Amino acid sequence: MKELLVKTVTKTGSSKLNEQNKSATPVNGKFDYLKDYVEERFQKKFPKKDFLTSWIEYNHLADFKISDNVESVGGISEEGHYIMRSITEYFLTQAFKSMKIDMNDPNVGGEKGTPYRLAKMYCGNDLNDDTEMLSGRWSNKPQMTSFPNEHGQKYPITKRVDIVSVCSHHTAPFSTLFRDGSYAVISYIPGEKIIGISKLQRIVDWVSRRGHLQENLTKMIYDEVCLAAETASVYVKLSGLVHTCESLRGTQSNEGAFTSEFYGGDFSNYEMRREVSGG
Numbered sequence: 001m002k003e004l005l006v007k008t009v010t011k012t013g014s015s016k017l018n019e020q021n022k023s024a025t026p027v028n029g030k031f032d033y034l035k036d037y038v039e040e041r042f043q044k045k046f047p048k049k050d051f052l053t054s055w056i057e058y059n060h061l062a063d064f065k066i067s068d069n070v071e072s073v074g075g076i077s078e079e080g081h082y083i084m085r086s087i088t089e090y091f092l093t094q095a096f097k098s099m100k101i102d103m104n105d106p107n108v109g110g111e112k113g114t115p116y117r118l119a120k121m122y123c124g125n126d127l128n129d130d131t132e133m134l135s136g137r138w139s140n141k142p143q144m145t146s147f148p149n150e151h152g153q154k155y156p157i158t159k160r161v162d163i164v165s166v167c168s169h170h171t172a173p174f175s176t177l178f179r180d181g182s183y184a185v186i187s188y189i190p191g192e193k194i195i196g197i198s199k200l201q202r203i204v205d206w207v208s209r210r211g212h213l214q215e216n217l218t219k220m221i222y223d224e225v226c227l228a229a230e231t232a233s234v235y236v237k238l239s240g241l242v243h244t245c246e247s248l249r250g251t252q253s254n255e256g257a258f259t260s261e262f263y264g265g266d267f268s269n270y271e272m273r274r275e276v277s278g279g
């Protein structure tokens with residue numbers, strides 16, 4: 001699907017672009033005034049790739065929700081992602097300058113200074129990076145290995161996972177890691193399939209590392225586990241997560257801990273949920 005998109009765009013886009021280059025008319029999109037700046041960086045990074053193809057791809061990419069992955073708008077190539085990251089870095093530098101932050105300060109400025117690091121934190125290093133705060137908007141979905149349910153198991157399989165996410169209002173982290181007693185649990189009752197248990201954390205990371213409201217994140221994790229396990233009998237509970245936008249700023253409230261759950265199928269039964277969530 002990705003390739004198809006690039007090819008189609010190139011076909012119609014490059015001829016149009018050549019014409020417009022001749023007349024020096026701006027083409028393609030709202031960031032045209034950054035084209036030279038981006039191209040120079042791009043050619044260093046991808047000396048053998050055609051810049052215009054990727055530039056057009058990036059400019060044709062639709063906006064998508066802070067809680068979604070780029071697949072929701074057709075996906076992006078590694079080169080298109082790099083262009084997005086470069087432009088993001090450019091504007092973060094401008095934001096720092098507008099706040100009168102001295103970019104000559106060696107702890108902030110320089111080629112791989114704070115705007116570079118922030119852009120990486122927001123965008124991920126590449127499409128395989130699942131370690132940054134908003135990398136789940138761009139990274140490839142992890143493969144979910146599954147096995148046939150040979151013994152016909154009909155009891156819940158339960159796993160505790162860590163949640164690292166950021167709120168969509170402030171992009172401030174919220175997590176299970178900020179205090180004792182906070183946890184997240186996923187349970188499902190297998191049908192035909194059993195999913196590789198280590199994969200659950202990866203899928204949770206992929207979904208979580210975007211901008212979220214906790215209640216929406218809970219539902220999204222539920223949906224992904226349903227899809228992977230091919231069952232609706234799934235229970236997701238995020239218990240006592242600390243939201244730093246509340247605990248460290250604003251009200252600085254310690255009441256910021258927040259619990260949410262989402263379930264379906266056999267987990268409509270309260271006793272079932274209590275059993276797997278440990279209370």
Ligand SMILES: [Zn+2]
Nearest residue numbers: 167169170245
């Ligand atoms: Zn917030």
